[in-house]
Amino acid sequence: MDEYKKLIQEAFGESSEDSDDDDHQQQLEGSSTVAEAQFIFGENPKWERISEIKGLSLCRDFLIPDQQSTLLASILQEGWFSDASHNQAMRFGDLPTWAKELTTCIREVIQYSDYNPESMKKDEQEVIFPSELLHREPLFNQLIVNSYQPGEGICAHVDLMRFEDGIALVSLESSCVMHFSREVANNEKESQVRIPVYLTPGSLLLISGEARYEWKHEINRKPGFQKWDGLEIDQKRRTSITLRKLCKSE
């Protein structure tokens, strides 16, 4: 992050870190620059490793509340969910401007976080997002927006093989617990390991490698599943954005 700050100061002078609400509001609307990324991510976006699952990284403070509102407004403006019976929208190829902007933000938050690939061992470098995936063009060309009403979830699944490795998931509105699960052989008996991941509004979850191919993920709304720190989550509407890249042969 220090390198990043130096870069911004060189390019835009000391005052480039000053920001007000208007600056925040504009981030997802216009084209992104290095300076803008600073406003979006605040000082130090922190990454959490989900230690049991290789290839799963969570950045809880990816979008500040103003950014979450702007992003949600852009989604609502698409009109996809104006009919209450619609709860999912899909786009392929040329994504809406706000989704391209979000993609730029995702690339930048990975590149400019405290995490420093040069000083890491090879296997640690894979923790956030493999660099060959981060530098592909486009990073993502498929988008799904899900709008979940209280009580709605998604069954355990591995994302389709028609999508490449490297998936990003941004959460808005109500928090939820996503469970990652897989079967393991234990003394010749199969058992299931299930790891809960708490997705708060504005968080970014990156899924690659083992997390993408060897673990299923689900949002189970049955009683007992939506609990965190012993407390039942107050479920309201939740909106999620999934960004992926289609395999070339498709």
Ligand SMILES: O=C(O)CCC(=O)C(=O)O
């Ligand atoms: O809504 C979510 O957070 C997950 C969506 C998902 O798993 C998918 O679109 O494949």
Ligand SMILES: [Fe+2]
């Ligand atoms: Fe999925």
